[in-house]
Amino acid sequence: MNILVWNEFRHEKENEVVSDIYPNGIHGAIAGFLEGEGHQVKTATLDEEEHGLTEDVLAETDVLLWWGHKAHDEVNDEIAEKVKQRVLDGMGLVVLHSAHFSKVFKKLMGTTCDLKWREADEKERLWVVDPSHPITEGLGQYIELEKEEMYGEHFDIPAPDELLFVSWFEGGEVFRSGATFRRGRGKIFYFRPGHETYPTYHNEEVQKVIQNGVKWAYNQGTPKHVYGNAQPLENISEK
Amino acid sequence: MNILVWNEFRHEKENEVVSDIYPNGIHGAIAGFLEGEGHQVKTATLDEEEHGLTEDVLAETDVLLWWGHKAHDEVNDEIAEKVKQRVLDGMGLVVLHSAHFSKVFKKLMGTTCDLKWREADEKERLWVVDPSHPITEGLGQYIELEKEEMYGEHFDIPAPDELLFVSWFEGGEVFRSGATFRRGRGKIFYFRPGHETYPTYHNEEVQKVIQNGVKWAYNQGTPKHVYGNAQPLENISEK
Amino acid sequence: MNILVWNEFRHEKENEVVSDIYPNGIHGAIAGFLEGEGHQVKTATLDEEEHGLTEDVLAETDVLLWWGHKAHDEVNDEIAEKVKQRVLDGMGLVVLHSAHFSKVFKKLMGTTCDLKWREADEKERLWVVDPSHPITEGLGQYIELEKEEMYGEHFDIPAPDELLFVSWFEGGEVFRSGATFRRGRGKIFYFRPGHETYPTYHNEEVQKVIQNGVKWAYNQGTPKHVYGNAQPLENISEK
Amino acid sequence: MNILVWNEFRHEKENEVVSDIYPNGIHGAIAGFLEGEGHQVKTATLDEEEHGLTEDVLAETDVLLWWGHKAHDEVNDEIAEKVKQRVLDGMGLVVLHSAHFSKVFKKLMGTTCDLKWREADEKERLWVVDPSHPITEGLGQYIELEKEEMYGEHFDIPAPDELLFVSWFEGGEVFRSGATFRRGRGKIFYFRPGHETYPTYHNEEVQKVIQNGVKWAYNQGTPKHVYGNAQPLENISEK
Numbered sequence: 001m002n003i004l005v006w007n008e009f010r011h012e013k014e015n016e017v018v019s020d021i022y023p024n025g026i027h028g029a030i031a032g033f034l035e036g037e038g039h040q041v042k043t044a045t046l047d048e049e050e051h052g053l054t055e056d057v058l059a060e061t062d063v064l065l066w067w068g069h070k071a072h073d074e075v076n077d078e079i080a081e082k083v084k085q086r087v088l089d090g091m092g093l094v095v096l097h098s099a100h101f102s103k104v105f106k107k108l109m110g111t112t113c114d115l116k117w118r119e120a121d122e123k124e125r126l127w128v129v130d131p132s133h134p135i136t137e138g139l140g141q142y143i144e145l146e147k148e149e150m151y152g153e154h155f156d157i158p159a160p161d162e163l164l165f166v167s168w169f170e171g172g173e174v175f176r177s178g179a180t181f182r183r184g185r186g187k188i189f190y191f192r193p194g195h196e197t198y199p200t201y202h203n204e205e206v207q208k209v210i211q212n213g214v215k216w217a218y219n220q221g222t223p224k225h226v227y228g229n230a231q232p233l234e235n236i237s238e239k
Numbered sequence: 240m241n242i243l244v245w246n247e248f249r250h251e252k253e254n255e256v257v258s259d260i261y262p263n264g265i266h267g268a269i270a271g272f273l274e275g276e277g278h279q280v281k282t283a284t285l286d287e288e289e290h291g292l293t294e295d296v297l298a299e300t301d302v303l304l305w306w307g308h309k310a311h312d313e314v315n316d317e318i319a320e321k322v323k324q325r326v327l328d329g330m331g332l333v334v335l336h337s338a339h340f341s342k343v344f345k346k347l348m349g350t351t352c353d354l355k356w357r358e359a360d361e362k363e364r365l366w367v368v369d370p371s372h373p374i375t376e377g378l379g380q381y382i383e384l385e386k387e388e389m390y391g392e393h394f395d396i397p398a399p400d401e402l403l404f405v406s407w408f409e410g411g412e413v414f415r416s417g418a419t420f421r422r423g424r425g426k427i428f429y430f431r432p433g434h435e436t437y438p439t440y441h442n443e444e445v446q447k448v449i450q451n452g453v454k455w456a457y458n459q460g461t462p463k464h465v466y467g468n469a470q471p472l473e474n475i476s477e478k
Numbered sequence: 479m480n481i482l483v484w485n486e487f488r489h490e491k492e493n494e495v496v497s498d499i500y501p502n503g504i505h506g507a508i509a510g511f512l513e514g515e516g517h518q519v520k521t522a523t524l525d526e527e528e529h530g531l532t533e534d535v536l537a538e539t540d541v542l543l544w545w546g547h548k549a550h551d552e553v554n555d556e557i558a559e560k561v562k563q564r565v566l567d568g569m570g571l572v573v574l575h576s577a578h579f580s581k582v583f584k585k586l587m588g589t590t591c592d593l594k595w596r597e598a599d600e601k602e603r604l605w606v607v608d609p610s611h612p613i614t615e616g617l618g619q620y621i622e623l624e625k626e627e628m629y630g631e632h633f634d635i636p637a638p639d640e641l642l643f644v645s646w647f648e649g650g651e652v653f654r655s656g657a658t659f660r661r662g663r664g665k666i667f668y669f670r671p672g673h674e675t676y677p678t679y680h681n682e683e684v685q686k687v688i689q690n691g692v693k694w695a696y697n698q699g700t701p702k703h704v705y706g707n708a709q710p711l712e713n714i715s716e717k
Numbered sequence: 718m719n720i721l722v723w724n725e726f727r728h729e730k731e732n733e734v735v736s737d738i739y740p741n742g743i744h745g746a747i748a749g750f751l752e753g754e755g756h757q758v759k760t761a762t763l764d765e766e767e768h769g770l771t772e773d774v775l776a777e778t779d780v781l782l783w784w785g786h787k788a789h790d791e792v793n794d795e796i797a798e799k800v801k802q803r804v805l806d807g808m809g810l811v812v813l814h815s816a817h818f819s820k821v822f823k824k825l826m827g828t829t830c831d832l833k834w835r836e837a838d839e840k841e842r843l844w845v846v847d848p849s850h851p852i853t854e855g856l857g858q859y860i861e862l863e864k865e866e867m868y869g870e871h872f873d874i875p876a877p878d879e880l881l882f883v884s885w886f887e888g889g890e891v892f893r894s895g896a897t898f899r900r901g902r903g904k905i906f907y908f909r910p911g912h913e914t915y916p917t918y919h920n921e922e923v924q925k926v927i928q929n930g931v932k933w934a935y936n937q938g939t940p941k942h943v944y945g946n947a948q949p950l951e952n953i954s955e956k
Contacts, residue, residue, distance in 0.1 A: 110588040111661050116708040127392045127413050131940045132899040139940050153366045154703035156662055159639055166413045171710035174366050174405045174413050182849040183589050223848045223856050225632035230594040232649035349827040350900050355947040370701045371660040378701045393942035395901055400876055410949035421610040422828050423873055462609045462617050464871040469833040471888035605870045605891050631844045644891045652844050652883045652891050
């Protein structure tokens with residue numbers, strides 16, 4: 001499996017709090033715990049040429065992880081469209097935290113993907129609401145994060161195909177924080193936690209979920225449909 | 240529309256706290272706010288003959304509301320089966336609070352319908368997660384109840400057809416507290432709040448949700464399918 | 479309820495077969511059977527200024543029906559975007575036949591919305607697969623159309639929130655021909671039949687489905703969510 | 718992975734047409750193509766003691782396949798209940814053809830699971846409607862079976878969690894012939910074809926689907942939830 005971890009990679013350059021937590025960038029941290037198990041893991045970032053998302057790179061990527069926050073608008077429209085098309089053609093996509101507002105995710109969802117948020121060092125508990133799903137393998141009843149940014153409902157997404165986690169926040173909100181969507185031949189997993197000022201991606205249970213999510217999103221050869229004008233069965237053509 | 244409100248009606252006879260809140264029984268309170276709008280509203284309780292659920296009564300009921308808690312086992316198996324069949328045949332069903340453990344609901348769901356619970360006078364916030372649904376009409380972003388019993392995930396139900404509310408509880412839990420299910424020709428709405436020692440059914444927003452739920456569950460003449468051995472189209476029979 | 483029927487209105491001007499079937503245009507035929515029952519029904523077409531879809535018109539429309547086929551590209555991008563936003567804000571949308579390829583529907587779905595098709599005067603049977611849904615009220619087990627264009631799977635849409643009809647075609651294909659989607663506060667109903675060279679919109683069962691669909695899509699005041707930076711509960715702000 | 722193939726095993730003993738097609742029984746044929754890939758495959762049949770479904774056998778089974786037709790009533794109620802509970806506890810279940818009417822499947826669905834049927838040597842085409850799903854891996858756009866029994870809608874099941882295949886039949890019917898359901902910690906896959914008088918289980922594409930289904934249904938350690946009276950977070954207990 002060829003994995004690509006894409007990161008905006010701006011907070012790490014501008015904020016010491018973030019670079020102290022993620023000295024190799026958020027992408028480096030994520031790539032780190034995805035390596036092993038025989039996967040090929042690469043990274044790409046916003047400021048690389050074509051954001052590191054050339055057609056060749058996309059064509060050979062099986063699962064793409066996306067982290068972005070403050071520079072969604074700087075992602076080139078055509079490249080966002082190419083990434084979307086590659087998902088429809090079968091590439092898995094794992095959408096992390098504030099990437100709910102990325103161009104790629106919004107295009108795929110068709111909604112605003114808006115939500116409530118608050119930075120107040122709140123405790124988060126991600127409760128497993130679907131204990132049959134492979135993305136929850138190896139977990140307990142919930143994941144507890146001592147401090148995270150709050151994301152609250154209403155989360156303006158289509159009803160997920162599968163709802164895996166619902167978060168509780170100290171301040172009174174809930175959030176559908178783990179959800180899957182199928183679009184075309186592609187599988188998409190949205191996973192909420194991961195604000196840049198907290199060490200969330202160093203949490204082993206968070207890592208386990210992302211590892212599981214990548215495996216789940218991998219398409220190993222599902223049918224390619226033909227579209228357009230179709231041939232009839234013989235009995236029709238003979239009419 | 241003919242509405243029937245069914246109540247176990249035991250707590251009210253045994254516990255003054257409950258009878259003070261609901262002097263006419265929980266069924267009486269619910270029937271009270273459902274009357275008007277031209278509906279015909281009747282009630283039935285566990286200790287009536289056949290639990291007040293004779294075939295005639297079921298046949299003429301369009302939407303049944305069910306509240307039960309401590310005496311689920313005393314509901315006759317055959318009557319529970321008849322109620323289930325009537326739902327499959329098109330009667331709407333509104334399942335309230337602890338009726339998650341009623342025989343009828345468990346038979347319709349096929350799962351244990353188990354959950355976590357705690358009686359600790361906790362604040363509950365029911366967040367609207369589907370603001371397009373008629374059951375949420377007339378509400379704000381959430382319903383807040385100062386004190387309620389806690390119900391927590393995992394709620395062992397099939398993934399709902401529609402998830403309308405997710406509850407937040409002070410003590411750290413979340414719950415899918417408003418959900419719909421379609422079974423056969425029948426529509427089912429589960430709505431969580433309503434512990435007997437709190438005045439929840441006097442809350443106007445809770446009343447609004449139940450009124451909306453009853454309207455939504457009403458089946459005004461959907462197709463009756465024929466099952467079993469089927470006639471072919473002509474071209475097949477001529478083979 | 480304010481209903482707006484939008485039609486491309488090109489085939490009727492260029493093809494006598496079509497204008498013979500729909501002398502007042504497809505929009506005229508549809509508006510005709512939607513009037514009555516106290517609804518206010520208006521029409522709009524592609525060649526009107528702003529396609530007849532000014533902000534004022536959209537703001538006062540409760541449910542929009544859309545028929546388009548050969549001129550999807552001529553719909554202005556900004557207007558398509560405004561229509562989409564109005565759906566997310568609560569306007570119902572009924573998407574008819576070849577409008578599966580309209581800009582508005584594709585934006586809302588996030589997929590290609592592609593499919594197979596064939597013009598071969600084939601019999602179509604639309605089987606009801608959800609007999610609990612209000613859109614199927616008044617129907618039998620299926621709707622049979624003697625001759626229609628074939629649409630075949632794979633239909634590249636997100637898994638519908640509700641699947642109501644599946645079509646059988648003489649030539650060997652099937653199609654998910656009645657499906658609902660919720661996006662934001664808006665409800666969307668896609669209904670397959672209605673090729674311009676057949677008198678499909680004169681069929682009373684097809685009319686019944688569209689009447690039901692319009693009623694179902696009408697949003698009578700669901701919650702408006704607030705998004706963005708959120709206030710905490712008191713106990714958090716006191717930390 | 719420990720796989721158990723359960724078969725009623727009656728037709729094969731009573732009908733030479735069937736025993737000619739399946740000399741080792743339907744269970745033998747299915748076990749045959751599931752072996753390899755390192756799986757441990759066993760079989761069990763109705764007339765064995767406890768139907769070959771002792772608690773020990775169930776406890777060590779990861780995925781159970783079920784074929785039954787004419788003797789559903791002879792399956793002991795308590796054993797059916799135990800199988801159901803084992804599914805809720807995480808055992809995968811693959812339900813084949815006429816097992817739609819098995820006690821286990823009906824208990825898990827909560828509906829009648831009824832349908833239309835016809836034995837008329839009709840052609841069946843199983844169209845893939847979800848080309849992103851691992852159960853469709855390795856397939857083309859559809860599977861064609863020259864002759865099969867017809868199953869037609871309405872199929873009285875809950876709306877599937879995932880709809881994978883829709884069948885077309887020569888005689889005018891359609892059927893949701895591949896569908897998944899999650900119940901508790903268990904995953905269930907229903908797959909339609911497989912009437913005993915046709916060599917359907919010798920078809921390589923059918924075999925591929927069942928192999929994929931077994932892999933998909935395998936639960937490798939998802940969370941075990943605790944139910945009942947729950948401990949609060951500290952801040953609540955301190956009130």
